[in-house]
Amino acid sequence: MWNHTEVTKKLSIKFPIIQAGMAGGITTPELVAAVSNAGGLGMLGAGYMTPEQLESDIQKIIKLTSKPFGVNLFVPENPVVIQEEIERANQLLEPIRQRLGIKKKSHLPQINTSVFDEQIQIVLKYEVPVCSFTFGIPPRETIHQLKKNGIVTIGTATTVKEAIMNEEAGMDMVVVQGSEAGGHRGSFAEPFDDSMIGTMALIPQVADHVSIPIIAAGGIMDGRGVFAALILGAEAVQMGTAFVTCVESGANELHKKAILNGTEEQTVITSAFSGKPARGLKNEFIVKMKEHEDSLPAYPIQNMLTQDIRSEAAKQKKSEWMSLWCGQNPRLSKHLHAAELIEMITNQIEEIINKFHLIKETERLI
Amino acid sequence: MWNHTEVTKKLSIKFPIIQAGMAGGITTPELVAAVSNAGGLGMLGAGYMTPEQLESDIQKIIKLTSKPFGVNLFVPENPVVIQEEIERANQLLEPIRQRLGIKKKSHLPQINTSVFDEQIQIVLKYEVPVCSFTFGIPPRETIHQLKKNGIVTIGTATTVKEAIMNEEAGMDMVVVQGSEAGGHRGSFAEPFDDSMIGTMALIPQVADHVSIPIIAAGGIMDGRGVFAALILGAEAVQMGTAFVTCVESGANELHKKAILNGTEEQTVITSAFSGKPARGLKNEFIVKMKEHEDSLPAYPIQNMLTQDIRSEAAKQKKSEWMSLWCGQNPRLSKHLHAAELIEMITNQIEEIINKFHLIKETERLI
Structure with a gap:
């Protein structure tokens, strides 16, 4: 059997x-x-x-x-918390927060x-x-x-x-x-x-x-x-x-829909959402952050920094700023x-x- | 059956x-x-x-x-032959040719x-x-x-x-x-x-x-x-x-031996040998050319340019300058x-x- x-x-x-x-x-x-x-x-x-x-x-x-x-x-x-790195990442994320109407990022949660x-x-x-x-x-x-x-x-x-x-x-x-x-x-x-x-x-x-x-x-x-x-x-x-x-x-x-309509060559590896490489369907967030990936804070710091963006984007049904994790056979x-x-x-x-x-x-x- | x-x-x-x-x-x-x-x-x-x-x-x-x-x-x-690109590539390859004792590169063969x-x-x-x-x-x-x-x-x-x-x-x-x-x-x-x-x-x-x-x-x-x-x-x-x-x-x-002794995480994608991405076992040539990959001439021009290096390296049994093509399960x-x-x-x-x-x-x- x-x-x-x-x-x-x-x-x-x-x-x-x-x-x-x-x-x-x-x-x-x-x-x-x-x-x-x-x-x-x-x-x-x-x-x-x-x-x-x-x-x-x-x-x-x-x-x-x-x-x-x-x-x-x-x-x-x-990971070592480098305040300068966090500030730079926040600067990069600021225009996206503004588009979503998110008030200025509050303090970074403690890593516990x-x-x-x-x-x-x-x-x-x-x-x-x-x-x-x-x-x-x-x-x-x-x-x-x-x-x-x-x-x-x-x-x-x-x-x-x-x-x-x-x-x-x-x-x-x-x-x-x-x-x-x-x-x-x-x-x-x-x-x-x-x-x-x-x-x-x-x-x-x-x-x-x-x-x-x-x-x-x-x-x-x-x-x-x-x-x-x-x-x-x-x-x-x-x-x-x-x-x-x-x-x-x-x-x-929106995540489900994106996968159901996805094709095999549309997923990419990105560290932009979390500071750790992950595979998801390409969207505006990934494309915009691409060139900065190497200088972003390490996981899980970057993950915490983008948390407000991801959840607000989900609320507003804007999949371009959400993490659309997906394997290679949508x-x-x-x-x-x-x-x-x-x-x-x-x-x-x-x-x-x-x-x-x-x-x-x-x-x-x- | x-x-x-x-x-x-x-x-x-x-x-x-x-x-x-x-x-x-x-x-x-x-x-x-x-x-x-x-x-x-x-x-x-x-x-x-x-x-x-x-x-x-x-x-x-x-x-x-x-x-x-x-x-x-x-x-x-x-591909469009860009003379400047070819000269830059030849400059990059020159130190390797010297190490292998190759006389200055002759004319680029015609693409037929x-x-x-x-x-x-x-x-x-x-x-x-x-x-x-x-x-x-x-x-x-x-x-x-x-x-x-x-x-x-x-x-x-x-x-x-x-x-x-x-x-x-x-x-x-x-x-x-x-x-x-x-x-x-x-x-x-x-x-x-x-x-x-x-x-x-x-x-x-x-x-x-x-x-x-x-x-x-x-x-x-x-x-x-x-x-x-x-x-x-x-x-x-x-x-x-x-x-x-x-x-x-x-x-x-040497190519056979490299595969027989290889492990799954040792292969990389490189365009440096031919101008077209290919998977092979990592060696000095790949590492040295890594940062220049984007500016190399297109396939098959780069392939012609590295031809003398690959064949001379093979003759001299120097696998660091050969293309050691290999899939992901050596x-x-x-x-x-x-x-x-x-x-x-x-x-x-x-x-x-x-x-x-x-x-x-x-x-x-x-």
Whole structure:
């Protein structure tokens, strides 16, 4: 059976399909629960959440599903705050703020790295079945504590080296993310440009170098992608963009529309929104900021600086100033309920099996 | 049967595996014939060949195999020759020439676009079974003439739009090349950066938009990649890097060694060797020329200017000044005979079929 993999067994899920824990309000409790109820693994994108928001969302999810689900956290980064850099960035952003009628930017919020520890405590308190990490590897002690409490830990890698580091740190599984992926990729140990490896090339190379299960991500949107990823050596897939356009997703309607109407050559990598490279549909903000990208403050400072612009633009329905994160295959996106998307994928895989004149062993035994 | 595809039927080959027609002496008649004899389609990379070389190589191939083979040609480009640009490039290249003891560069060879028509005449004369094209679409008349003579025509695309253009021009099949691919990609209708789409994302999107058979390329090195490409919607694959390191390949031994020892994050895109972006293993030439890339003469002028450096560096075994074209999965490269590589791939696919507890319909009927 194509869906009996190491990951489905270890996570007690029916299909090897994980919904990416995208931050920024996309992964509503409704989306997470719908994916889990349909036999995949829903994942709450808690990267930017306060402990209170996280706790509240977990409580909602638990009410909506009795199936396993996960929480994704960002390993904290503590960049040097350079006041001059921030002022220069604010100067660049000022004309955009004016166009949107935003009053002068208030103080920069404090970077609070203790939030991460509080998030972990909540994951432990609610015995969330799965906890995944992006932007690095958490302290060994944290991984140990989660595993000791029966929580499956999943790291993120974008090169062979990063996958090996995750395995050595004790992660139970690793998401291996190719260059096709939308939004922020999880690169942490090597320069971003060096880690722009396509999924087709990356998965088998990682598969030859780690023994923990691989979850393929980047450019996977339908049954063809899911089955191809399993063939390449993955034990499951993680899909982001495919779930952004789902009915239950909390993404702004303009964001959903932009993906549904997008084409494969319209996405670009930009650091302008957050200070960290991410893939999204090209718009005026990206084009205007392009030449200044190298001098912007580091993540998460730039992310905080553009926060007011992104949320005001969303309110005013001006997609030219919003972050329209999207992977490289928007042409495959659909506006479906999460359960319908998963059903479509499993049907496609059955069709592929038929197309190749392959039959399941179970049928053979009949 | 996994290997009964539209492409294997139309090309009368046993396995849906095409060896890319890489230019520059890599595709020796021995390599082309070995691939065809092993059940794939060998392809002579005739892009830079004089009509005499092409004729001579075709004659050699015909002596070595009775199986179908192909010839790859470059659709000619006629860039504006800007003398000032050439002088500036020569100034940049001068210190490298000095290090290699190359006497001052002689005159720039003439760009002779009539060579293409002569190459076509030779393909017609020898009734070469397959003719593929890179860097654009040849005139409709040329395609028509080849097809009228029973020659299968194959175009190259790197976006959905380019694939549709190939279909509309009357090509029988189209190579769809993802961003993982080594060497020069066949982008022609859209800006190169916009066409950097990973194979995993590109193949299914193209499959939804053209009805001619798709040949997947980019990041495919073994049975996992071949089978995954078929799942994604391709009817065959084209592999370049995997054949560069073969025993029969004419690639310089240093080039082969560099690939065999390479890792996935070591390849970069550079225009410095040819004036056209191509993927290769990073070396001193690429690093030194990086900042000047935007001001270099266009392809094929820059290619002619660096010709003496590349060939002298190869003679002197100095790989820092050679073009070490390579796709994004050098870790999967092997030093095998072409027939052994193809056997390895078919064995791996059989293993995958077993792993997934899938059996061939033929066995089911027994």
